[in-house]
Amino acid sequence: TGKLVGTFVIKRDGAGMKSSSPINLFASNDEWTAPIMAEVGPDGNVWVLDWYNFIVQHNPTPQGFETGKGAAYETKLRDKKYGRIYRIVPDRPRDTDFQPVNKKLTKVESCYADQLTHPTMQVRLHAQRLLVEHGDTDVVPELISLIEDQAVDGIGLNVGAIHALNTLHGLGVLQDDSSPAFDAVTKALTHPSAGVRLNAVRVLPEIPATLAALQEANVIADTDNQVLLATLLKMSDSSGGKAGRNLSELINDTKILSDRWLKDALTSAAAMHADSFLAAVLEHQQPVDAHSNDLIVRVAEHFARTRPTKEPVSEILTAMAKSSNETRDAIIRGLAAGWPKDHIIKLDASVDSDLQSVFVSASVSVKASLARLAASWSNQSLQKEIAPIVAGFIRRIEDGNSAIKDRIGAANELMQLDSGRVDSAEAIEGLIGPHSPISLSVGLIQTISRSKAQGLTERFARINKTATPALRAEVLRVMLSRPELTTQLLSLIKAGDLHISDLSTQQVGVLSRYPSADVRQGMRDVMQSSGVTISNDRNKLVAAKMPLTERTGDSGIGKAIFTKNCATCHIFKGEGKTVGPNLNGMSVHPKAELLTHILDPNRSVEANYRQYTVLTVDGVVISGLLAAESLTTIEVIDAQGKRHTILREDIEELIASRKSAMPEGFEQSINNEGFVNLLEYLTEHEQFIPLGLEKAANTVSTHGMFSRRDNKHERLILPKWGTIRFNGIPFNLIDPQGTTVNNVVMLNGPNGPFAPQMPKSVSIRSRTSAKGIHMLSGVAGWASQKPSQGKACLIVRLKYADGKAEEHSLVDGQHFADYIGTFDVPKSQLAFRAADGGQLRYLSIRPKRDEVIETIELVKPDHHTAPLVVAMTLEVPGSHVDAKTHETD
Numbered sequence: 096t097g098k099l100v101g102t103f104v105i106k107r108d109g110a111g112m113k114s115s116s117p118i119n120l121f122a123s124n125d126e127w128t129a130p131i132m133a134e135v136g137p138d139g140n141v142w143v144l145d146w147y148n149f150i151v152q153h154n155p156t157p158q159g160f161e162t163g164k165g166a167a168y169e170t171k172l173r174d175k176k177y178g179r180i181y182r183i184v185p186d187r188p189r190d191t192d193f194q195p196v197n198k199k200l201t202k203v204e205s206c207y208a209d210q211l212t213h214p215t216m217q218v219r220l221h222a223q224r225l226l227v228e229h230g231d232t233d234v235v236p237e238l239i240s241l242i243e244d245q246a247v248d249g250i251g252l253n254v255g256a257i258h259a260l261n262t263l264h265g266l267g268v269l270q271d272d273s274s275p276a277f278d279a280v281t282k283a284l285t286h287p288s289a290g291v292r293l294n295a296v297r298v299l300p301e302i303p304a305t306l307a308a309l310q311e312a313n314v315i316a317d318t319d320n321q322v323l324l325a326t327l328l329k330m331s332d333s334s335g336g337k338a339g340r341n342l343s344e345l346i347n348d349t350k351i352l353s354d355r356w357l358k359d360a361l362t363s364a365a366a367m368h369a370d371s372f373l374a375a376v377l378e379h380q381q382p383v384d385a386h387s388n389d390l391i392v393r394v395a396e397h398f399a400r401t402r403p404t405k406e407p408v409s410e411i412l413t414a415m416a417k418s419s420n421e422t423r424d425a426i427i428r429g430l431a432a433g434w435p436k437d438h439i440i441k442l443d444a445s446v447d448s449d450l451q452s453v454f455v456s457a458s459v460s461v462k463a464s465l466a467r468l469a470a471s472w473s474n475q476s477l478q479k480e481i482a483p484i485v486a487g488f489i490r491r492i493e494d495g496n497s498a499i500k501d502r503i504g505a506a507n508e509l510m511q512l513d514s515g516r517v518d519s520a521e522a523i524e525g526l527i528g529p530h531s532p533i534s535l536s537v538g539l540i541q542t543i544s545r546s547k548a549q550g551l552t553e554r555f556a557r558i559n560k561t562a563t564p565a566l567r568a569e570v571l572r573v574m575l576s577r578p579e580l581t582t583q584l585l586s587l588i589k590a591g592d593l594h595i596s597d598l599s600t601q602q603v604g605v606l607s608r609y610p611s612a613d614v615r616q617g618m619r620d621v622m623q624s625s626g627v628t629i630s631n632d633r634n635k636l637v638a639a640k641m642p643l644t645e646r647t648g649d650s651g652i653g654k655a656i657f658t659k660n661c662a663t664c665h666i667f668k669g670e671g672k673t674v675g676p677n678l679n680g681m682s683v684h685p686k687a688e689l690l691t692h693i694l695d696p697n698r699s700v701e702a703n704y705r706q707y708t709v710l711t712v713d714g715v716v717i718s719g720l721l722a723a724e725s726l727t728t729i730e731v732i733d734a735q736g737k738r739h740t741i742l743r744e745d746i747e748e749l750i751a752s753r754k755s756a757m758p759e760g761f762e763q764s765i766n767n768e769g770f771v772n773l774l775e776y777l778t779e780h781e782q783f784i785p786l787g788l789e790k791a792a793n794t795v796s797t798h799g800m801f802s803r804r805d806n807k808h809e810r811l812i813l814p815k816w817g818t819i820r821f822n823g824i825p826f827n828l829i830d831p832q833g834t835t836v837n838n839v840v841m842l843n844g845p846n847g848p849f850a851p852q853m854p855k856s857v858s859i860r861s862r863t864s865a866k867g868i869h870m871l872s873g874v875a876g877w878a879s880q881k882p883s884q885g886k887a888c889l890i891v892r893l894k895y896a897d898g899k900a901e902e903h904s905l906v907d908g909q910h911f912a913d914y915i916g917t918f919d920v921p922k923s924q925l926a927f928r929a930a931d932g933g934q935l936r937y938l939s940i941r942p943k944r945d946e947v948i949e950t951i952e953l954v955k956p957d958h959h960t961a962p963l964v965v966a967m968t969l970e971v972p973g974s975h976v977d978a979k980t981h982e983t984d
Contacts, residue, residue, distance in 0.1 A: 100133045127149050134217075239276065257290055260291070280298060280299060292322045305333050320357065330364040330367070330368070331360070338364070340375040362393055369398035373394065373414070382421065391429065402435060408472065416453050431468055450476055463511055485512065485513075537565075544577065555573070558570055575602060577714055578714060595622065602734075603618075603758060607619075650775045656765060672736035674719070681778075684860075693770075696754075706718060706752040707756075713745070785827040785967075794840075795834050796811035796813075796963075797810055797812055800841065813935060821937055827968075829966075844959065854955075855954065855955045856954040858952045860950055864942075871935055872889075872936065873920075873935070874912060878913040879920065881908070886956070892954050893952075894949050894951075912934070914933045924938070939970075
């Protein structure tokens with residue numbers, strides 16, 4: 096809460112407003128002064144409520160204080176008796192006859208009506224409120240008389256008419272379009288005061304007569320931008336009539352297209368009258384610019400999303416056939432972008448010639464879109480015209496001299512043109528196999544999976560017979576994404592054309608949890624007939640395999656097993672993908688613990704690693720982790736690390752499992768010797784062990800961290816995420832995945848809205864001895880911006896396995912500097928510059944003992960900063976660091 100009352104000057108900015116604050120209206124050098132409310136009083140002067148408190152803060156309660164009554168925290172710096180009210184008057188006050196509004200609801204409506212012209216707005220608003228609350232319509236003639244007054248004051252207003260208009264609206268007398276009140280309001284649309292015209296537009300009801308009145312008064316050509324904005328919004332809310340024709344006249348108006356508010360309002364109004372608007376713009380003879388085309392595309396897209404019937408679509412097609420201007424392409428693009436996949440209509444044969452005419456005259460870039468629309472309109476009249484286009488696409492796909500991405504792009508365009516064509520599917524199938532580059536075959540498999548032509552399952556069966564292992568993996572992935580293909584996949588296994596061992600453990604898990612009960616039962620039958628059993632008693636299985644942890648394996652072979660079975664989801668020692676938990680730092684954990692997690696992944700599942708299965712309206716099944724979601728989409732990462740962004744409107748079913756996305760059953764694909772080698776690789780100590788901070792991380796560095804989430808200067812966006820090296824030391828930087836994953840540890844601080852909510856300490860597992868602890872940290876909010884002998888702002892507490900502990904104090908101005916710029920301090924080193932001008936620093940700690948460190952605790956002492964820790968790496972005994980380090984005792 097501020098300690099002053101500002102004065103803001105509001106000026107026009109197109110159809111909007113902008114403000115500046117040239118002076119303060121009320122300020123004081125008394126530090127107890129605390130104005131908390133300022134209002135214009137009934138005398139026209141500003142009245143200020145001064146709470147007179149040293150501290151004006153309610154939530155959150157700072158660390159170390161208690162929450163008292165009314166959610167305010169308890170402090171002695173609060174006054175209980177000196178609060179006061181100020182009335183601020185000019186040096187030369189004008190003579191004002193101060194008469195409070197009569198609040199008695201007796202027959203004094205005309206007195207209230209007189210008050211609608213009072214020079215003080217608060218008085219006028221009270222009079223308007225009392226007239227509306229009393230509800231007596233006898234005052235309507237007086238209100239009409241105020242509206243008919245054509246006078247305008249020195250700033251272009253007629254306040255009596257403005258309040259009279261809003262009073263009529265509040266009394267509810269404007270719904271009858273034959274009433275004198277409605278007639279008075281429509282006449283006010285041409286009042287000399289823009290403020291009156293603005294309010295007249297706003298109070299008109301959303302009925303057809305309003306559109307007629309707006310058109311008759313030609314308000315759409317008003318010179319005042321705010322009146323025009325209100326008119327466009329009123330037209331978007333009003334039904335009936337052919338308002339689209341009037342709106343189309345504005346399509347090339349530079350004043351509207353250059354104003355963000357007016358352009359959005361025109362788009363909204365045109366979208367609500369899309370059929371008449373689109374038909375009208377097709378009649379224009381003048382060319383339209385790029386901004387106008389974008390607006391037309393958006394309106395056509397909205398029209399398509401309303402799931403229109405055949406009648407308005409036929410009318411637009413007829414208008415397009417008669418038109419010779421370039422807006423046809425824009426309309427086609429919009430219709431194709433917005434037309435729902437499941438919305439099928441049947442156009443009458445009478446529009447065949449119109450559709451053919453539009454197709455012939457349309458540009459090459461939109462012909463494919465129009466062909467797709469024709470399929471949704473159950474119209475076959477374009478087959479003759481489409482044939483040469485299909486042949487052209489097929490030539491591009493078969494052209495071995497073209498880049499593979501161009502050939503795949505041509506295949507995608509061909510499938511978009513008409514996914515039901517058998518010849519298209521046959522052409523694509525013929526290019527998939529060992530005779531083609533693997534990247535081309537993989538891309539074409541993804542393309543052909545979208546085919547609606549008959550015999551798709553048979554095509555995949557034929558492709559699978561000659562597929563290489565890499566190609567077969569892609570075939571299996573695509574077949575698993577569609578229930579009808581998944582059923583065929585199980586049939587191939589039963590027939591012996593595929594073996595269950597061709598499926599990865601992740602794919603077996605997907606089938607075991609498939610949304611279709613028939614698929615799940617089919618998978619159980621296949622596993623039983625193949626002699627594959629996944630034990631339901633995971634505790635018994637873990638106990639049986641536990642002796643493997645006592646054996647020594649070959650870490651080189653273990654690395655190959657990790658790459659084949661684990662790297663698609665996990666990253667370890669810089670290899671793999673970050674779909675599941677980051678395994679960097681796992682080498683400090685005992686083999687027994689790691690084996691338990693591998694064999695029994697559901698024993699302890701964090702919420703963000705649970706399995707989600709999505710069934711789309713197109714019948715596609717996607718399983719994996721829920722990575723992000725917005726108002727309109729969700730993002731799922733599958734077992735191959737591929738991200739799928741899915742519109743919520745395309746979701747048929749979303750199933751959230753309580754089980755881990757990591758499947759059970761690895762014992763079927765990895766034998767005992769394999770587990771011995773894998774565990775050896777996972778626990779093999781190297782010179783450095785990056786620690787995983789995922790459980791300790793509590794804030795996202797890619798949005799504002801200290802005062803406002805939208806403050807870009809408070810972000811810490813580093814050059815890259817994942818495994819990076821500084822001074823030869825590897826660090827693991829958690830990927831925030833946009834702004835969705837906590838990737839930084841922030842400790843408690845007294846300032847701002849976020850730091851007081853952070854913990855005073857966090858604990859990180861170590862479980863190994865270390866001769867050095869390297870940190871990407873050394874920055875904090877509200878830290879020093881130059882070297883100084885400050886106080887400790889972070890304590891690194893090492894807790895040894897024998898119960899003993901030691902502490903290392905990191906000092907503000909020595910080890911730590913402010914994050915917001917590249918400020919240097921002597922006991923840490925600049926490691927990385929952040930994208931917004933901030934910094935991340937490097938420092939290291941040397942433990943005093945060689946014993947096993949069980950945990951590393953980051954503790955915040957009593958200090959005004961909010962420290963950040965981004966990454967930590969242990970240096971194991973017996974290794975040597977060649978790079979320069981900044982150490983602390």
